[in-house]
Amino acid sequence: MLISGPKLTRRLIIGAALSLGLIAAVACSGGSVAPTEAPALPTSTAPAVRATQPAIAPDLQRSDDSAGSATDAASGPKSGGIFNALWSDPPTLDPHLVTDGTSYGIVIEVFSGLVRLGPNTLNPFEPDLAESWSISNGGTVYEFRLRPDLKFSNGDPVTAQDFKWSFERAAHPDTASTVAEEFLGDIVGIQDIVDGIATSASGIEVIDERTLRLTIDAPKAYFIAKLTYPTAFVLNRNNVESLGKNWTDDPVSTGPFRLKEYRIGQRIRLARNDNYWGRTAYLDEVVFNLAGGVAMAMYENDEIDATGVGLADLERVQDPTEEINKDLVEVPPNFAVSYVGFNINEPPFDDPKFRQALNHAVDKQLIADQVFSNLVKPAYGIIPPGFPGYSPEIKGLHFDPELAKDLLAQSAYADPATRPRIILTVPGTGGSPGLTTEVVADMWRTNLGIEIEIQQVEWATYIQDLHRGRLQAWSGLSWQADYPDPQTFIDVLFRSDSAINYGGYANPKVDEFVVSAQTEQDATRRVAFYNDAEQLIVSDAAWLPLWWGVDSKALIKPWVKDYAFSSLTIAKFKDVWIDK
Known part of the structure; x- marks a missing residue:
């Protein structure tokens, strides 16, 4: 949710979680705000925010000398060492409260349950x-x-x-x-x-x-x-x-690691749990730097052991003559959708034609091409490509400024003099609200003459307000799948009585489809129900879907072995070891 995530459970993930500047989702469901998009680790101080058919994109692990595969080390896995990461303060360390990817990424290393997600693509x-x-x-x-x-x-x-x-x-x-x-x-x-x-x-x-x-x-x-x-x-x-309420300061847990230290705004230290039921972790500790910094500079100074690669650094790190190129790895897209959310119980978003106009006024292909250099794929639906239940047949609301103007004219809010003020809330504590948000706002202004106010709020407050339905419209996050099933997108996010339906979207026909899918045992019919529901959701413009992630790049130190990148967020540090 991880948002996640996301990354709110399923997990939603926040935009800067990658130094790509992409919005990371979910989750988390539950959503992962599920929570969104970081392929592995957040690479800035912004929080990462975070579904049952086994059709997950394969994990990508390093397999050559420069990538640091485990088979390169003649002695095999070694115990000891510390893995250093750049992270941000998690809104919670209580597993029962997790709705974002920043919290999710810590919690799944410390706590555990009856079953877990694994890397096996056929039986996750x-x-x-x-x-x-x-x-x-x-x-x-x-x-x-x-x-x-x-x-x-x-x-x-x-x-x-x-x-x-x-x-x-x-x-x-x-x-x-x-x-x-x-x-x-x-x-x-x-x-x-x-x-x-x-x-x-x-x-x-x-x-x-x-x-x-x-x-x-x-x-x-x-x-x-x-x-x-x-x-x-x-x-x-x-x-x-x-x-009592402070139990997460010194939690007792069952995961491969235990919480050793948490200093807000400084660091989180996880230590090996020697009472873990299985093979204990190789690492002595995982240290999450919470103090912030420039991820690429920290990586090159050996302060952190992995980072995503942003647009500003992409050309350099892909140059085989550069020393840093040997650390470059491919990362599979994580199953997340970036979007602008609407509270359909608040004017002007209670009018479907107004929402449809906003959708048709945004050129997603231009955003993908010029803002993200094709590191994202325009999203015209909800379920990401490669995910169980994805359908290329979903008819999205494509860029059409003339149609957008017609729909606005037909809406109840055509007259700017009587149109309610529009506040688009994004997470942050100052500075730019994010290039994507600014581009979308500019397209609405240019193509429809609609002016909006962009409001930044601190991450924990943003998540709280989102859960309580206080936001009129929101951006700056994605929704990341918590598990490989279309239910984590279509049912969890859009069923009228779902606690994760932050926009209050309600369509009786969508409810009928998702409720039928809940108990349908035939896999083909079940997916068809979700596809029918998704088409209605997209046509109703319940959201403005923006993009899905594609394969991206990351850097990981050559002494780090068996760090597995996955399209879904799974506990991974138990298998990581250091060879230096």
């Missing part, structure tokens, strides 16, 4: 704290068998009861999770907890210390995918209750 869901699971009763009962001798980072045992408490804690109104309903709401009884009329869920049963049974309200193909999101991660009850 891997056992994590659960060693196995079975599905019965027509796809409505999931029984998970936990691994033997599981421990939290402090040595406490992990049991099925810990999962029951964690799920119910995530859903409880006092936790104030904006994503628990979306990610856990399929479990029978969770909605009653969210609504404050129950404290336990009948659909969560502890059979014994190692066996957890979950009953969902209907067979849903994507349910197992939702359990990979941090909302479904297990917490240590004593840790949370004894430390």
Whole structure:
């Protein structure tokens, strides 16, 4: 959500997360604001913000000498060393509250759940704290068998009861999770907890210390995918209750790393978790620099070990005569869509013709060509190319300034004298709101005579206001898939009763399609439902989709081994090792 992300869960990711200047999404769902677009690491101090058919673009790992592949080192993986990254302060380290990619990227290294996303493109869901699971009763009962001798980072045992408490804690109104309903709401009884009329869920049963049974309200193909999101991660009850609201200052966890230090605005240090259930991490620590800086300069000064490559540096780093060229790697696009969002409950965005006019007034191809030098692809739909459910048949609202003028004239807000003031909110704390936002505003001004006010707000406030429906229109982020299923885009973002539907979009026919897709067991028919819903969403101009990412470039130090770039955000530092 990662936004993510994004990157708000599914994860949404913020624009500067790449030094590309691209908007990074999601997530996160839940959205990853899911959260958006950084292929691996944010490369500036702006936050990164963050879906079940296994059709993920393949991970790209280094395979030659200069890329630092693991096979190059005769001795094989070595324990020890520190990986240094440039990051920004996460809005939260509570897994049950994660809606952005900045938080998501830390949390998935420290905490874990029953299942996880892995790099296998044909079977992306891997056992994590659960060693196995079975599905019965027509796809409505999931029984998970936990691994033997599981421990939290402090040595406490992990049991099925810990999962029951964690799920119910995530859903409880006092936790104030904006994503628990979306990610856990399929479990029978969770909605009653969210609504404050129950404290336990009948659909969560502890059979014994190692066996957890979950009953969902209907067979849903994507349910197992939702359990990979941090909302479904297990917490240590004593840790949370004894430390209260400050428990994330010293969290007890189950991931390959534990939080060693967090100094706001300075650094986060993750240390190897020696009580991790599997092979422990090779790295001693992962250090995230939160103090800011110029990513490329920091990389060349050996202050950080990886960075995205921005337009200003692209030509130089691609020159084979440059020393830095040996560190260059290809990064697959992450599954995110950058967009301008509209609150359709607020004038003038309550008029479909006005929204359609804004869409037709923007030349996305020009933005891709001239602003991003074709490092992005114009988005005329929601689901990114290569993602399960993507359809090239979606008819988007293409650039047509004359049609845009006609639609504006037909709208209820044709007269600028009576048109409500338009405020487009972007994340930031000063300076330029971002070239893309400025270009879009200029196109609206030039092609329609529509003036807007661009307002910058601090990242945490931006995310909070987005969740609470306070923004009239917003930009500066993307939505990144949390898992490989079209549900993470079409259902989560546009179903009328979804907590992640930040713009309040409501179309009964879209609801009909996505609800049908929820329980449809035939994969082809299920995708068709999502495609039909997507076409309605695009035609209604619920958003102004801007672009999807394409393959990009990154730099990674030659001593860093087995750093896997992926189109989806997965925990990766456990396998990274240093050879120097």
